[in-house]
Amino acid sequence: MSTQLWLENITKEYGDGDTTVKVLKNVSLEVKAGEFVAVVGPSGAGKSTFLSIAGALLSPTRGKIVIGNQDISTLSDKELNAIRLQRIGFVFQSANLIPYLTVRDQLLLIAELAGNHNKEAEKRADELLLRLGLAHRADHYPESLSGGERQRVAIARAWMNNPEIILADEPTASLDSERGRDVVEMLADEVKLRQKAAVMVTHDKRMLDLVDRVVYIEDGMLSERPEQVPHPVH
Amino acid sequence: MFLALREMKHAKLRYGLIGLIMVLIAWLVLFVSGLAAGLASDNAASIKHMNATHLVLQEESDHRLTRSALELSALDEVQQAVGEAESAALGVRMSTLTKEGETKKTDATFFAVDVNGMLAPKIIEGSMITDVTETEVVADASLKEEGFRLGDTIHDQATDLTYTIVGFTEGQSFSHSPVVFMNLKAWEQAQPKHGGADVGPLVQAIAMNTDNDTAAKVSAELEGVEVITKADAMQGIPGYKEEQGSLLMMIVFLFVIAAFVLAVFFYVITIQKMNQFGVLKAIGAKTTYLARNLIGQVLILSLVSLFISIALTYGVAYMLPASMPFDLSPMLTLGCSALFLVVALLGSLLSLYRVAKIDAIEAIGRAA
Numbered sequence: 009m010s011t012q013l014w015l016e017n018i019t020k021e022y023g024d025g026d027t028t029v030k031v032l033k034n035v036s037l038e039v040k041a042g043e044f045v046a047v048v049g050p051s052g053a054g055k056s057t058f059l060s061i062a063g064a065l066l067s068p069t070r071g072k073i074v075i076g077n078q079d080i081s082t083l084s085d086k087e088l089n090a091i092r093l094q095r096i097g098f099v100f101q102s103a104n105l106i107p108y109l110t111v112r113d114q115l116l117l118i119a120e121l122a123g124n125h126n127k128e129a130e131k132r133a134d135e136l137l138l139r140l141g142l143a144h145r146a147d148h149y150p151e152s153l154s155g156g157e158r159q160r161v162a163i164a165r166a167w168m169n170n171p172e173i174i175l176a177d178e179p180t181a182s183l184d185s186e187r188g189r190d191v192v193e194m195l196a197d198e199v200k201l202r203q204k205a206a207v208m209v210t211h212d213k214r215m216l217d218l219v220d221r222v223v224y225i226e227d228g229m230l231s232e233r234p235e236q237v238p239h240p241v242h
Numbered sequence: 243m244f245l246a247l248r249e250m251k252h253a254k255l256r257y258g259l260i261g262l263i264m265v266l267i268a269w270l271v272l273f274v275s276g277l278a279a280g281l282a283s284d285n286a287a288s289i290k291h292m293n294a295t296h297l298v299l300q301e302e303s304d305h306r307l308t309r310s311a312l313e314l315s316a317l318d319e320v321q322q323a324v325g326e327a328e329s330a331a332l333g334v335r336m337s338t339l340t341k342e343g344e345t346k347k348t349d350a351t352f353f354a355v356d357v358n359g360m361l362a363p364k365i366i367e368g369s370m371i372t373d374v375t376e377t378e379v380v381a382d383a384s385l386k387e388e389g390f391r392l393g394d395t396i397h398d399q400a401t402d403l404t405y406t407i408v409g410f411t412e413g414q415s416f417s418h419s420p421v422v423f424m425n426l427k428a429w430e431q432a433q434p435k436h437g438g439a440d441v442g443p444l445v446q447a448i449a450m451n452t453d454n455d456t457a458a459k460v461s462a463e464l465e466g467v468e469v470i471t472k473a474d475a476m477q478g479i480p481g482y483k484e485e486q487g488s489l490l491m492m493i494v495f496l497f498v499i500a501a502f503v504l505a506v507f508f509y510v511i512t513i514q515k516m517n518q519f520g521v522l523k524a525i526g527a528k529t530t531y532l533a534r535n536l537i538g539q540v541l542i543l544s545l546v547s548l549f550i551s552i553a554l555t556y557g558v559a560y561m562l563p564a565s566m567p568f569d570l571s572p573m574l575t576l577g578c579s580a581l582f583l584v585v586a587l588l589g590s591l592l593s594l595y596r597v598a599k600i601d602a603i604e605a606i607g608r609a610a
Binding site: 056059060063065066086089090092093094098100104106107108109113116117118120121122125149165169177 | 244245248249251252253517518521522523524525526527528531602603606
């Protein structure tokens with residue numbers, strides 16, 4: 009299986025000279041096509057920073073990031089923007105849909121941003137909505153959707169640009185456990201179906217049986233073994 | 243425009259309200275502009291449309307025609323400088339008229355001109371006065387609204403003389419009063435008699451049609467005069483500067499208010515949407531794309547508001563009574579509209595700055 013996301017010896021420091029804070033210390037992670045990885049850890053462990061770097065939102069102080077087969081470590085902000093648009097799908101904590109767009113337009117926005125808003129994009133959007141069970145909600149605004157539906161729309165939106173990796177930032181945080189499970193299952197199914205890579209940051213332990221691999225992050229360091237995490241995640 | 247249009251459609255009330263404010267401001271701008279232009283022409287039509295570029299006044303008359311007094315002999319010297327056909331004497335006196343046999347008073351301004359010279363009014367009804375008559379005058383057509391007709395006799399309150407209206411001209415007013423033309427002979431009759439030597443009639447100005455260089459030469463050569471341009475003379479009409487000045491101030495303030503109203507509105511909306519812009523940037527929207535949508539909204543809102551207010555302005559202007567001084571030319575409308583758009587775009591700069599500053603990372607780790 010090919011590697012879709014490869015983070016090598018990532019270090020992220022904040023501050024200057026004397027007062028440097030190391031948020032991530034030599035973090036490495038490899039995610040293969042069709043693999044769904046969960047990153048768990050307590051608050052302040054560096055989960056969000058990790059996801060921001062993997063998602064090309066933040067540049068690491070040191071280290072290398074490869075998405076698909078492209079090294080993005082040295083790209084400019086503008087080029088990172090294009091990478092996010094074309095190769096990465098995001099699912100945010102509370103769906104973060106655009107309030108004034110209908111469900112269908114949320115998906116078409118991605119095509120619009122990529123400059124390929126055409127019949128084919130509309131077809132793709134309709135197919136995605138159908139498969140995620142949202143076809144009957146296509147013309148609704150986010151305000152009239154339930155939390156689970158919103159998160160499903162966010163997942164559909166993340167798939168819209170046919171990305172190489174999906175990054176999910178606590179996608180179940182605003183959902184009850186049953187809805188949350190549905191959403192993560194859906195994410196896992198899509199990853200398998202499309203043979204893409206996915207990384208989910210979470211501190212919801214109940215979801216961990218749905219993923220292929222769990223990595224633990226604590227104090228800026230990543231490990232595959234849960235023993236290194238002294239406190240139970242909650 | 244994908245986002246701009248959908249957002250405006252979704253938040254109709256919000257954008258409708260700000261649009262309404264814009265309509266009202268633009269309407270007021272256009273209306274006051276039309277009124278300013280109308281008042282300017284109502285006030286100073288005779289000077290504005292005078293066939294002359296410069297006026298020679300007595301020195302120290304502070305650009306005011308009514309304060310100046312020149313001996314008619316000055317005309318000869320001016321004529322030598324600029325040519326006989328390109329200069330003419332002008333007498334100006336504000337007075338009050340009554341129609342013979344009636345007691346109702348009407349303000350008017352007497353203009354004394356050479357009836358064969360370049361300042362002679364254009365007759366639209368009746369006939370021109372001759373250069374020998376001492377009792378005939380040509381009046382501005384607006385006096386007809388006051389009940390004056392051809393052949394009526396008018397009584398000048400200041401001199402106790404009477405004249406007969408033999409013709410009407412149009413578009414002649416001075417300091418908001420209609421102008422009554424007489425020849426220089428009748429003017430001389432109406433002059434207060436001086437005790438001393440006979441110096442001939444005094445006039446207020448010598449009008450010249452010439453270039454700036456010659457005007458400067460005349461100013462240097464003649465003693466006791468100042469040469470002003472026609473625009474200066476308009477400013478010197480009693481009340482003109484004050485009237486136009488206060489209207490202009492209103493218009494400027496309205497533009498500033500429009501800029502701030504839009505700036506604040508879009509700034510507040512932008513601040514409200516910071517998180518949303520963060521998400522949009524995170525999923526790959528470029529700053530230029532977001533900026534285009536913001537500017538698109540400002541332009542759509544301004545253009546629609548302008549269109550409505552132009553329609554309202556012309557609609558109301560159509561219903562105004564004819565005596566209301568309102569004169570909104572298409573050029574003035576276009577100028578105001580263009581300025582309005584520029585001001586609206588300036589107002590959106592602050593929001594654009596905020597949009598450009600938003601970091602995509604805002605979207606991560608946030609429960610909105």
